[in-house]
Amino acid sequence: MSKIRAAITGIYGYIPEDILTNKALETLVDTNDEWIKARTGIEERHILRDPEKATSYMATEAVQGLLKKTGLSPLDIDLLICASVTPDYFFPDTGTLICYNIGAKNAFAYDIQAACSGFLFSATTGAKFIESGAYKNVIVVGADKMSSITDYTDRSTCILFGDAAGAILLQPNDQGFGLQDSWMRVDGVGAEFLHMKGGGSKNPPTHETVDKKWHYLFQDGKPVFKAAVKGMAEAVNEILKRNNLSPDDIRFVVPHQANLRIIQAVADYLKFPMERVMVNIQKYGNTTSATIPLCLWEWEDQLKPGDKVILTSFGGGYTWGASLWTWAY
Ligand SMILES: CC(C)(COP(=O)(O)OP(=O)(O)OC[C@H]1O[C@@H](n2cnc3c(N)ncnc32)[C@H](O)[C@@H]1OP(=O)(O)O)[C@@H](O)C(=O)NCCC(=O)NCCS
Incomplete structure (x- = not known):
């Protein structure tokens, strides 16, 4: 079977x-x-x-x-x-x-x-x-x-x-x-650079946490930027290597949409043409958990059965990875 x-x-x-x-x-x-x-x-x-x-x-x-x-x-x-x-x-x-x-x-x-x-x-x-x-x-x-x-x-x-x-x-x-392979990693070193300090069990909500703006997202953009490029490039590379694929075999890379410059740097590193990288950040910004499905939704008409698609993401934590899918419809 x-x-x-x-x-x-x-x-x-x-x-x-x-x-x-x-x-x-x-x-x-x-x-x-x-x-x-x-x-x-x-x-x-x-x-x-x-x-x-x-x-x-x-x-x-x-x-x-x-x-x-x-x-x-x-x-x-x-x-x-x-x-x-x-x-x-x-x-x-x-x-x-x-x-x-x-x-x-x-x-x-x-x-x-x-x-x-x-x-x-x-x-x-x-x-x-x-x-x-x-x-x-x-x-x-x-x-x-x-x-x-x-x-x-x-x-x-x-x-x-x-x-x-x-x-x-x-x-x-x-x-x-369907899903062929996935490679995912985390590294708590990233907590310092991208987090929300307040509201959890470490800093439960108080007047003080509100005054200090601890219920908002905090980001130190530069280290996150560098780690995001490295992380997504590493993840996609790993998926390509493990599955004996080259960028030419991939119909689309679907990256998390955090910054167009991050996406371009990842594509450059992988020598992957931007025409086959889904990008809609100009319209929606970074919608965190929604960026990848929104791209797939928008590009759905251009996908056909058998197309190989790599999803890749990087986020707070740090968390990052990639997955390889063979499109089914
Ligand atoms: C946030 C980000 C866009 C900032 O871009 P950057 O090129 O790193 O810019 P810097 O932080 O070095 O800031 C450069 C200058 O622009 C200024 N600046 C920052 N935001 C600005 C804004 N919205 N408008 C105008 N100037 C701004 C800074 O104050 C700084 O000025 P200074 O040199 O006088 O101190 C970028 O770091 C980034 O995208 N980081 C990763 C984001 C990400 O991926 N997050 C989610 C992970 S899933």
């Missing part, structure tokens, strides 16, 4: 309507459109403005769209994994809220938090449940309301992030399509 692989069989995304342009950011902090475009590639990002709506709202929209598109009933879902650094609550987990919203009464769910690698790690994790033969329909959704942890007085970070959600459906495939 041929091996059961987990194939991506559908993708959908949700992008909030409100747009925050570079020009609008000029009114909030001492920055300008030219600097932001030149240093990051970002032109605008979308923000979920409604204070009543949180990450689960965007994720629910993405998953509902995915169900409609694939014709799957919520009752058919076995497992839903939500990747996020901005869950609605510490608990209950966002995955459970999404399942409740869509009526996925036969599913179990949980969240994975691995910063910007959350989607990559979750997709591999979800795939293992399919490969084991235990489950038939696994949804992985990456969703982040980054605006909820962004300090709009800090020009070095507020220009970078946006809000969005993206979801994929994983189903069994015995024709060789």
